[in-house]
Amino acid sequence: MMPKHRQTSQQHYKKVMGLLLISPWLIGFGLFKLLPILASLGLSFTDFYMLDPGQTSFIGLENYTRLLQDRAIGYLVVATVNRAIRTVPLQLIASILLAALLASPRLKAPTPVRTLFFLPSIIPGVAIAFMWYGFMDPVTGWLNRFILPAVGLSGFNDVYSDAAMSFLFGISSLWAIGPGMLIMLGAMQSISSEIHEAARVDGAGPLVKFFRITLPVITPAIFFSLIINLIAVFGGVILLDRGNSFRGGGAPFDDYITYWMFEQWDLGYAASVAWFFFVLVMVVVVALFTWSRRWVYYPDREF
Secondary structure (H helix, E strand, O other): OOOHHHHHHHHHHHHHHHHHHHHHHHHHHHHHHHHHHHHHHHHOOEOOEOOOHHHOOEOOOHHHHHHHOOHHHHHHHHHHHHHHHHHHHHHHHHHHHHHHHHOOOOOOOHHHHHHHHHHHHHOOHHHHHHHHHHHHOOOOOHHHHHHHHHOOOOOOOOOOOHHHHHHHHHHHHHHHOHHHHHHHHHHHHOOOHHHHHHHHHOOOOHHHHHHHHHHHHOHHHHHHHHHHHHHHHHHOOOOOOOOOOOOOOOOHHHHHHHHHHHOOOEHHHHHHHHHHHHHHHHHHHHHHHHHHOOOOOOOOOOO
16 A cells, blocks of 8 residues: 555645646636736726727726616617527527437448538638628529529529528528537437337337437536527637637627727727626526526436
């Protein structure tokens, strides 16, 4: 048996080596993440004007009072919720169904097929935007020139209308389901084959096993993907290289913050809008965690 003092020295060595190995990340996080976050909180209480920073003064909660009187904030909240309702369920359902197909033991050459389905999620958002606009262009797009005439339909000329843009955004959001598909796939592959075999012996068919066994067991993965998708839609955060839209951050609040920063140069008000939206997102996330106790299955949870 190893002496106690030697065990203590080895544990100390491992801790020191662990800190040294992650120190580049810790330094980068502190300098490029934590410090700017704290600085933005301080700037939200000032009238920092980027073209004249020397005249900055502390104004307290004036930016937040102004924010509550800004009619655009209400519109942005409604637009963000609308976008989340249109895209998040679609992404979750598509991720689950695609993962179920790719997890099938009957699938031939599973690794190349899964790679092909994941590739679109790493395509830059600018390329996706140009591709869709090129496909839907009223004059030169393939939709009007080849596809619609072939089935006897007239041309589609409202590509830049609100309805068309909403439809295109919903469809293009499916290009970013690669990470979600991998999460669902990993969760499905972690289910013991003995469970499915026992259900098959009891007479359960594929649909019964999917809805009564697979879905309940992978609810932690569904919940995790739900949080990631909501953060990406609400805050425009790029997680797992989910892609990005052509203009701004892709989220209404991102575009509004960008407007105040780089068109109005009002960094103080932009910082207050960012912190307001951060609090809003955190409220949604906490509410989801509270709600998850009712439907997310954890084998080691004590009820």
